[in-house]
Amino acid sequence: MRVTEMRASHLDALAAIERACFAEPWSADALREELGRGIFLTAEADGAAVGYVGCQTVLDEGYITNVAVSPGFRRRGAARALLAELETRAWAQELSFVTLEVRASNDAAIALYTGAGYVPVGRRKNFYRAPVEDAVLMTLFLREPEGQV
Numbered sequence: 001m002r003v004t005e006m007r008a009s010h011l012d013a014l015a016a017i018e019r020a021c022f023a024e025p026w027s028a029d030a031l032r033e034e035l036g037r038g039i040f041l042t043a044e045a046d047g048a049a050v051g052y053v054g055c056q057t058v059l060d061e062g063y064i065t066n067v068a069v070s071p072g073f074r075r076r077g078a079a080r081a082l083l084a085e086l087e088t089r090a091w092a093q094e095l096s097f098v099t100l101e102v103r104a105s106n107d108a109a110i111a112l113y114t115g116a117g118y119v120p121v122g123r124r125k126n127f128y129r130a131p132v133e134d135a136v137l138m139t140l141f142l143r144e145p146e147g148q149v
């Protein structure tokens, strides 16, 4: 397994993973819009895309759009490797933090993010649809907020 930048050749496989994972999946065209922007990384196994992480960046802030791993490739460290490479690149780009929303019932993802150093920082009521559910906000702090010591 290796982690590389997301490329056009990954998009169809990643859109299929999106459909397998989410009620409102991103399409290949939506993913194509992100090529060369932010920090979008693909996990490849035997040359095939098996998962990805997307992180949009604005100034020194990172916003994870999605993390998804093919159902047949879970629990083999792909998501952990994707988040580790994302963190390396976030440091290199001098981001102050990387943040995300996760369904409150998504124990697997919350365990993944907690293990990667993300901490809960808030909750958005009824943030998700299909089904309606709260979002937990989790953030990986890379630099102390201004004014704090």
Ligand SMILES: CC(C)(COP(=O)(O)OP(=O)(O)OC[C@H]1O[C@@H](n2cnc3c(N)ncnc32)[C@H](O)[C@@H]1OP(=O)(O)O)[C@@H](O)C(=O)NCCC(=O)NCCS
Binding pocket: 021, 051, 066, 067, 068, 069, 070, 073, 074, 075, 076, 077, 078, 079, 080, 081, 101, 102, 103, 106, 107, 108, 109, 111, 112, 113, 115
């Ligand atoms: C969440 C998800 C990305 C994890 O991907 P993965 O490649 O299987 O995760 P990893 O193998 O890298 O696991 C890393 C750690 O995350 C946690 N974790 C992952 N899956 C878990 C599960 N089903 N239950 C509990 N903890 C889990 C564990 O702490 C795990 O470490 P361990 O295997 O040493 O115990 C994957 O289950 C997925 O695609 N889910 C559907 C999409 C989704 O919910 N994305 C998150 C949206 S915010």
